[in-house]
Amino acid sequence: MKKSFDETIFEEANSWLKSNQKVILATVIQTWGSSPRQIGSRMIVNEKGDFSGSVSGGCVESNVIKECLELIKNNNPFKKIEFKVSNENAWDVGLSCGGEIIIYIEQINS
């Protein structure tokens, strides 16, 4: 049986929305090779750049947050972002584990 032990992110998103913040939901929708978090892992980001949850083990979060802020700024409803193996520069965003992931980011709106 596949279990999800991590389903409180929606409550948190709702409480952010109640305080009139714009909220973006980021979800891992596809993975190849070894990826740090499984499909369905979620993260939320608000317009201030605060975030909760995770879509990787800290490898690509900063980039996802940047993309989410961009999405809010341009008022786009959603976007698909792909991350591949990182190059040798350790400060580059990417997955050092050698995997690939696709993250779907979407605005939560009325």
Place this chain on the structure above:
Amino acid sequence: MKIEILKEIIKKNSSKEQFAVLTNITNGNSEIFELGKPLSKEFENYKKEIENYYNLKKNGIIKETQIFIHNHIKPIEVIIVGAVHIAQYLIDFIKNLNFVITIIDPRKYFTSEQRFKNVKIINEWPKEVFKKIETSSSTALIVLTHDPKIDDPALQHALKNNFFYIGALGSKKTHTDRCQRLKEAGFNEEEIATIHGPIGIKLGGKSAPEIALSIVAQLVSETHKL
């Protein structure tokens, strides 16, 4: 995702039934899927594939479509017999995991609300409780009183109903005596061996929170074998 969908997800999560969230990744439209309920035009052509992923509890982009499915799985029922000190730490550790807990203890002084906030407590003898509540092979039982009057009827019920996890607190000697009693009650060795006793993985600690942690670790590990 529309805020209405988000609110429905929260509501459905608390109803503790399985459902799935569908997202068309080409336009951002989402919808909630439940077995037997009709789908909107956007998704109805893929009903068969959606049901297939739902039944397998599989998350991902459905093959040859642009639909992402995310399953919300029913939490596992855990019954704790004995509202003792360790139970308080168990509740603490379990609260971040997707389990639903019921505590049974006929001893009123143990089950005060001040000791157990926001937990379902049944203040009756296990034998009576199991006549009333529904259990299945995906229920877990943790007995903590090491009092045969309280623990044994619960263990017997769990063995008869093939609970996926049965753990019993007590020393090796307590456990040997317990196994003997179950044998006399008609259970065979194979059945009795499914009880995790002494309970928990080997951590080495003897304090209440450490024992609770070793029990939760064992419970989670058995849950993933389901």
